[in-house]
Amino acid sequence: MKPMLSTVPLRPCCRLTSRLPLLTRSIHISGINLAGKHKKRSFPSKELKKLTFDIPNHTSVNNLSNLLNVRLEKLIQDLKKLGFTHASSNYILTKGYIELILQEYNYDFEVNEVVNSSNVYDELKSPMNPRFLETRPPIVTIMGHVDHGKTTILDYLRKSSIVSQEHGGITQHIGAFQCVAPISRKLITFLDTPGHAAFLKMRERGANITDIIVLVVSVEDSIMPQTLEAIKHAKNSGNELIVAITKIDRISNLKERAEAIEKVENSLIVNDIELEKIGGDVQVVHISAKTGENMDQLEESIISLSDIMDLKAEKNVKTVCEGWVLESEVKKAVGNVATVLLKKGVMNKGDILISGNSICKVRAMLNEHGAQVTKALPSQAVEIVGWKSLPNAGDEVIQAKSESIAKKYVARRQHLLQEEKEAETVEKLNDERVAQSETKALKNDIDEVDEDEEQAEVESGPKDVNFIIKADVSGSVEAIVQSIEHLGNDEVKCNIVGSSVGVPAENDLKMAKITGSTILCFNLDNVPNDIINNKDKIPVKQFNVIYKLIEDVTETLTDNLKPIFEEKQIAAVEIREIFEFKVKRNFIKIAGCKVINGKVSRNSLVKVIRGPEEEVIYKGRISTIKQGKETVQDVNKGNECGITLENDFEGYQAGDKLIVYESVKIPRFL
Incomplete structure (x- = not known):
């Protein structure tokens, strides 16, 4: 169905088109709390009115008052009763809200089924026909913490060797393999999801498209951070769960092995995994994929569970x-x-x-x-x-x-995505207007505020450090973006200018040059030399392990932090007398000094302090150091000398102190 267009011209700030779902239940957005069903209606019930205009996708409260022929003040008052606490004449309403308001004003109009970008293709799907259902192989996902032996389990079942081919010894893509189980001779589809923390979304995806999750826990390490995440995703997905306690071959003493297994099982129980030993339905298998010990039991557990589930398609x-x-x-x-x-x-x-x-x-x-x-x-x-x-x-x-x-459905989805994007823009615009209104009210209550300085501080914000991500597969691109896009603080932040699959091209170099970006390549072993050593000296960095990439981005952001220097005292000098010398036609003052401690050198940073309050009257550098008639480079503790300062400063007095110092850059961290 084509979206209906407004017959009333929209104001410039409202020239957006979008549609939100019709809200028939509780709604809370931008401080709005609406309820589709009220115990007491906001407006008296009258006969239904006929709608004489097309419902716009977006319009301001002012335009809506003209469409409804209702006074603006009355409409704003009614909207606030409905929960639009920040309603004003220029507040923008989406189509979903407009329809709800029309219902409250007793207008009669047809409500169509809501279609959005996430369900637009549902019309293409065919309804399930029980006659065509047949048994299908189970889809099994291997999940767990990094380096707990997930891939090694698959190696044993597939009789392959993919661990040696992986960079850094970790799995960095989702691997999907269908194989015949060695003992039962039945087909099983395995998904090997990565265990590294950076691949959170990939693990979520693996858990949500699978039938059975095999949670791998090392008997040596027990429950680890990614193990807890895997448990959370398994619970959210509603899939069946089997626990595989791995690496039991590393504990040769049977008593110690039993104690370690007991410890792991107790930790699982504490994390709400209902094991069979406490009356639950989660099977636990103690295995060693390296030696093959009890691997037949793991296979038997998967097959028996899939038989119980009666998987069909x-x-x-x-x-x-x-x-x-x-x-x-x-x-x-x-x-x-x-x-x-x-x-x-x-x-x-x-x-x-x-x-x-x-x-x-x-x-x-x-x-x-x-x-x-x-x-x-x-x-x-x-x-x-x-x-x-x-x-x-x-x-x-x-x-x-x-x-x-x-093509027709893809075009429709793209149109809906654009509408949803514009709906987000409308929401942000409303939020910004509310924030500006609140800020203006707050400023009126504060006296003597330096508005220019405050505005400059607001406009500056954190510094963007730009990156362009290039990787071998889209899953890696997604994982890298999610791993680094949140890095930064109030001073600097990571800004992803672009991300895509494949080796960097000329367009990537042009974009990097324009935006001052660093190009990060992940798992790309065929990057041309003319790209790496490009004429514009654009940094092109290559990585095969994701945590190395994250560390490099963190280091780059840290290098862009505003440097903070600390003054470190290296010498103290006491001015005991002021001497005057005639140089050509001018007289210059020289401070007769004694070095109390440390070592004084020419061109050293120095400050002159005076009195018990240690007031700083000069900061600069030492111009010359003399001992007798000789100009010297430095003077050590206990020796006397004559000192002059840069910028022809002669404001020192007897009794003043010279503090010689150096500026030390303090290491900073995000």
């Missing part, structure tokens, strides 16, 4: 395919590719797919071994070639009947 060519993008990247020779985990339907070569704002005509599908396949079934992960633009990791994939239909 529609395996029919008439069913609309649905899935999720696990990873996406740009590959040489083939272009945009995405790893898709299929949830329902049968995907074939030539199918038309939609994911986010991306459209794909499937040119090729590759399995986990890199071999081409002609079709993909539920719970299978395949790498799909043929995307016109790179989809985002975590986006849903839905099949469309034709490319024209796909």
Whole structure:
């Protein structure tokens, strides 16, 4: 349905188009607290009025009063009764709020079903048909703390060796593999989610598209920070859970091993994991992926749990395919590719797919071994070639009947995204106006405020340190952005100018030059030398381990902090007498001094202090040091000398002290 447009011209600040969901329940936004159902209506109930104008997507309170033919003061008063505490003539109302207000004024109009960017593709989905349901392999996610042995477990089950191929010994992408379990000979799809803290969103995605979560806990380390996060995501996802206590081979003494296992299990119970030993339904398996000890029990636990869950999906060519993008990247020779985990339907070569704002005509599908396949079934992960633009990791994939239909829905989604973005702009605009109003009222209550200085301080704000992120896959881009975008403080902040997949191009260098950005490359081993050693001297840094990248960004931000210097005293000099000498036609005053402690050198920083209050009457540098008629470079403790200061300062007196110091830069941290 096309959005209805206003028949009344909007004010310049209101030329926005958006639509918020019709609010029929509790609403709280920008200090507004509305309730769709009131015990006592704000307005008396009358006969329904016919709506004579199209409801605008946005309009000001002033325009709405003209549309409703209601006095502005009356409308503002009624809005405040409804909960719009900051209502004013220029307050901007969204379509959802306008419809709610019209209901309160007893207008009769048709309320359409709310469509937004998150559900616009739901119309393409086919309803479930029980006749097409067939048993599918379980999707199992391995989760846990970094270096607790998650990938090693998969290695054993797949009889592969991917640990040695990973930088820094940690998994940095979501890996999706379907394999035949060695003992049961049944298919299982495994997702290996990274354990490093930077990949929080990737772990969330893994937990939310899986059936069974295997929580890996090292018997040596027990519960760690990422273990707690994995537990939280497992609970939020509602998936079934199996606990694998790993690395038991490292404790050879059986008694000590049993005590360590008991300690881990007690920690899990404390964190609300209902283990079978206390009457819960969470299985615990004690394993060693390195030696293979009890790995058959882990496999048996997964298969038996999946049998109980009775996992099924529609395996029919008439069913609309649905899935999720696990990873996406740009590959040489083939272009945009995405790893898709299929949830329902049968995907074939030539199918038309939609994911986010991306459209794909499937040119090729590759399995986990890199071999081409002609079709993909539920719970299978395949790498799909043929995307016109790179989809985002975590986006849903839905099949469309034709490319024209796909383009129509993508265009509709882009329009809705634009409306939602403009709705956010409206909300911010209202918040800014409220804040400005409150600030103005506060300033009126404060006397003798230096407005220019205060305004300059507000406008300056923290300094932006700009970065451009380039990585091998979209999941890494997402993780890096989320890891560093919050870094900074009141003085400096990390500003992500751009982020994308692939090696830096000329456009990235141009953008970096314009914005003064540093280009950060992650897991890109084929960056050309002319990019790294570019003629504009733009910093291009390469990383293979994410925490090294985070450390470098933190260091760069720290280097951009305003330096703070501390005065460190290195000598004290007492002025005992003032001498006058004639140089050509002028007389100059020389301070006759004795070095009390330390060492005085020419060009040293010095300040002259006077009296018991130690008033500073001069700060500068020593111009000359003389002993007798000789000019010397420095004088040590206990010796006498004559000193003159820079800028022809001669205001010193007998009894003054010279404090020789140096400015020491104090290390600063975010």
